[in-house]
Amino acid sequence: MSNKILQPLRDIVGSANILTGKEIPDRSETWGTAQPCQAMAFLMPADSAEVAAILECCHAVGQSIVPCGGMTNLVQGALTTSEDLALSFERMNRIEEIDPVANTMTVQAGVTMQAAQERADEAGLYFPVDIGARGECMLGGNVSTNAGGTRVIRYGMIRDSVLGLEAVLADGTVVSSMNTLLKNNSGFDLKQLFIGSEGQLGLITRIVFRLQAKPRSHNVALVACDEFPQVVELLTMTRRHLGSALCGFEVMWDNYFHEVVAPVGRLSTPIPPQHRYYVIIEATGTRPGTDDDAFEAAIGEIFEAGLCADGVIAKSDTEREAIWAIRHEVEWVVRDSCIFDVSLPVAHVHEYNETITAGITAAVPRAKVVTFGHLGDNNIHICVLCNERTDEQAAIIEQQIYENLEPYGGAISAEHGIGVEKRDWLPVSRTPAEIELMRTLKRSLDPRNILNPGKVFPVDF
Numbered sequence: 001m002s003n004k005i006l007q008p009l010r011d012i013v014g015s016a017n018i019l020t021g022k023e024i025p026d027r028s029e030t031w032g033t034a035q036p037c038q039a040m041a042f043l044m045p046a047d048s049a050e051v052a053a054i055l056e057c058c059h060a061v062g063q064s065i066v067p068c069g070g071m072t073n074l075v076q077g078a079l080t081t082s083e084d085l086a087l088s089f090e091r092m093n094r095i096e097e098i099d100p101v102a103n104t105m106t107v108q109a110g111v112t113m114q115a116a117q118e119r120a121d122e123a124g125l126y127f128p129v130d131i132g133a134r135g136e137c138m139l140g141g142n143v144s145t146n147a148g149g150t151r152v153i154r155y156g157m158i159r160d161s162v163l164g165l166e167a168v169l170a171d172g173t174v175v176s177s178m179n180t181l182l183k184n185n186s187g188f189d190l191k192q193l194f195i196g197s198e199g200q201l202g203l204i205t206r207i208v209f210r211l212q213a214k215p216r217s218h219n220v221a222l223v224a225c226d227e228f229p230q231v232v233e234l235l236t237m238t239r240r241h242l243g244s245a246l247c248g249f250e251v252m253w254d255n256y257f258h259e260v261v262a263p264v265g266r267l268s269t270p271i272p273p274q275h276r277y278y279v280i281i282e283a284t285g286t287r288p289g290t291d292d293d294a295f296e297a298a299i300g301e302i303f304e305a306g307l308c309a310d311g312v313i314a315k316s317d318t319e320r321e322a323i324w325a326i327r328h329e330v331e332w333v334v335r336d337s338c339i340f341d342v343s344l345p346v347a348h349v350h351e352y353n354e355t356i357t358a359g360i361t362a363a364v365p366r367a368k369v370v371t372f373g374h375l376g377d378n379n380i381h382i383c384v385l386c387n388e389r390t391d392e393q394a395a396i397i398e399q400q401i402y403e404n405l406e407p408y409g410g411a412i413s414a415e416h417g418i419g420v421e422k423r424d425w426l427p428v429s430r431t432p433a434e435i436e437l438m439r440t441l442k443r444s445l446d447p448r449n450i451l452n453p454g455k456v457f458p459v460d461f
């Protein structure tokens, strides 16, 4: 594609908002690496009308365009080549409205998750989704990846908090589906086409979120178990005892725990690091006092049932934060490692983890397999720590992680998405008919294959 297209684009966004060559921000396309953005130009439109005009222009000449949010995805989902344009939502960062009666927040796609959380909090409400990259990731990127995080057990994936959205199709058509109603069965629920489809079917420009009541009680416990069946039983019992108050059930295997707490790691732990599994149990509610008593009673019953070898309930904000810090230290652990995010039935997690650990350490003798994750959502993260590995060894690691999911009906991506990184493994989790239907939708909505080409699945036009 010749760069003749740049002048009309300049006319749309203004010269200050189209960067080329060395002007392109020195930001990485792949989180945690220094891989620079390769695009022919980096566009920063101000609003939906400019996004629509850009796409109309690109569609006319078959120019590919890669949407960019906060670029925190972990699957090379916003990778560009020198043939592509990059479209950043960073100037579309306005929170348009909070409606305290409807419990909704309307935003442009470039608002960061943290800005939305803070604004909801100021209004006495609660933005229910939270992920580690909250300060950098943008809501358009979050919705297009259907982000999960640590509160899914209570509030669901981000999909469950989206009431409506606006998307611009490949040809520049603006589809405004800015529903604010909890119940609306008037025809197809078109927003679902764009949620989790990683910029394949349209660019998300505005979103209506459903907010929640702000928690007024907050309880956290860190407990330790020595056998995996106890962890499974703990999950069942915690769900029964805490009901809808349960908002976090995060499991850390000893190999993760030892990486982050002293003497290897830099954190201290309120319980000794000699156990096999550590679980953070979190509950929130709106009745302080009553909720605190109920939480303490639930943890007491869990101990009486003999499920935990040790444990502690946080008694202050500082203690609560110190417990969560152990889990949030993940950023330090995952840097420079291969990280995988898979889903499978809880009952098979132990067997699966043992199998892949044996397979990986046999193929890459110095590799360390570290496991942790949102077990209550069927989701574990596996980090393979090894400073040096050959391409052949990297291929064996992927094969171990993905092929071993098949017998359990597992998912190759629980929350991070497919991007380029997992594209070839999609058939492990999706049937040929499902992939063909995805291709049919892609061909129909983006017949010139200009939207984020080459990601999620290969497609012929």
Ligand SMILES: Cc1cc2nc3c(=O)[nH]c(=O)nc-3n(C[C@H](O)[C@H](O)[C@H](O)COP(=O)(O)OP(=O)(O)OC[C@H]3O[C@@H](n4cnc5c(N)ncnc54)[C@H](O)[C@@H]3O)c2cc1C
Pocket: 031, 066, 067, 068, 069, 070, 071, 072, 073, 074, 077, 078, 089, 109, 130, 131, 132, 133, 136, 137, 138, 139, 140, 141, 142, 143, 144, 145, 146, 147, 148, 149, 150, 198, 199, 200, 202, 203, 204, 205, 331, 415, 416, 419, 452, 455
């Ligand atoms: C430290 C850390 C912790 C993380 N923890 C979690 C976690 O707990 N749960 C989780 O789910 N993820 C997690 N992630 C992954 C990542 O933050 C999420 O995938 C996030 O939703 C990506 O948002 P983003 O704005 O950075 O999107 P980007 O990385 O910029 O883009 C993601 C994808 O969406 C497309 N896209 C971006 N904006 C739009 C748009 N407006 N319209 C259409 N397509 C668009 C891009 O082309 C790309 O394919 C974590 C990442 C890091 C670095």
